[in-house]
Amino acid sequence: MALTESTDTELVFYTHPWSRGGIVRWMLEEVGTPYRQQVLGFGPAMKDASYLALNPMGKVPTVVHRGQVVTECAAICAYLADAFPESGLAPANPDRADYYRWLFFAAGPLEAAVTNQSLKVDISPEQQRMVGYGTYEHTLDTLARALKGKRYIAGDRFSAADVYVGSHVMWGMAFNGIPKRPEFEAYTAGLSERPAYQAAKAIDAELGEKLATNKG
Incomplete structure (x- = not known):
């Protein structure tokens, strides 16, 4: 399982557990490389100017890898498969x-x-x-x-x-x-x-529980 709390800044994953970020979470766990997550709340956090500079749509997920910004789940999956060929997630x-x-x-x-x-x-x-x-x-x-x-x-x-x-x-x-x-x-x-699928689901389930508890 990838180290989601790593301080490594080469790969940063912006997400929310109740979003399409779950697709990318699964992909990241399949890739197996360390990544740092940034969980953004729906609303102001995703519309903040600093985040809009990365993703003007104001939505998650977004991945930043070595300064390169990738949005849209299909694009992120394809990008990660190519960026980490050792994972074997893209055919020849x-x-x-x-x-x-x-x-x-x-x-x-x-x-x-x-x-x-x-x-x-x-x-x-x-x-x-x-x-x-x-x-x-x-x-x-x-x-x-x-x-x-x-x-x-x-x-x-x-x-x-x-x-x-x-x-x-x-x-x-x-x-x-x-x-x-x-x-x-x-x-x-x-x-x-x-x-990797089960690990990704477990991570997002735990995050979702924390968010729900904080709301309460």
């Missing part, structure tokens, strides 16, 4: 087609489709050509076909794409944004057994 260049394809499928069509479905945004047949995912149903069918009979989304090894895709599927099933299809349940069952 000749084998990256599926890795890039499904990593950014989840960042684009999948997230948009699930978000609109959860918000009850009705996409008319005429509008389907305007949205990147077409329809919610078609997007889920596409992902289910990609995962059927597979342990990992890209090849025969775990990669950063599994962190990102798996996080979306787990979150979606937990909050009813994605149905519990057999393909999705089989895929995420294996991922949830990974020590």
Whole structure:
């Protein structure tokens, strides 16, 4: 497990335990390198000028590595896999087609489709050509076909794409944004057994409890 309280400033992780920062937390635990965390509260802390200088969106997560700022979970996962090649979380260049394809499928069509479905945004047949995912149903069918009979989304090894895709599927099933299809349940069952995933969840659960206690 990475040293989340390290004083090493080469890698700094800005997050909140009740945010998409959980995706990056998992990725960092898979990478296994020491990092320093900065937990920001929702509201003023994320809108402070010093943080907006790093992430003008005023949201988490953000990673700063050797002075380089990276935002957006998919980008952070891809960046960390490349920055720490010894972790083996990115396929070799000749084998990256599926890795890039499904990593950014989840960042684009999948997230948009699930978000609109959860918000009850009705996409008319005429509008389907305007949205990147077409329809919610078609997007889920596409992902289910990609995962059927597979342990990992890209090849025969775990990669950063599994962190990102798996996080979306787990979150979606937990909050009813994605149905519990057999393909999705089989895929995420294996991922949830990974020590790095369990370590990341435990860290954020402890942080969440502390925040809830302080609020009380």
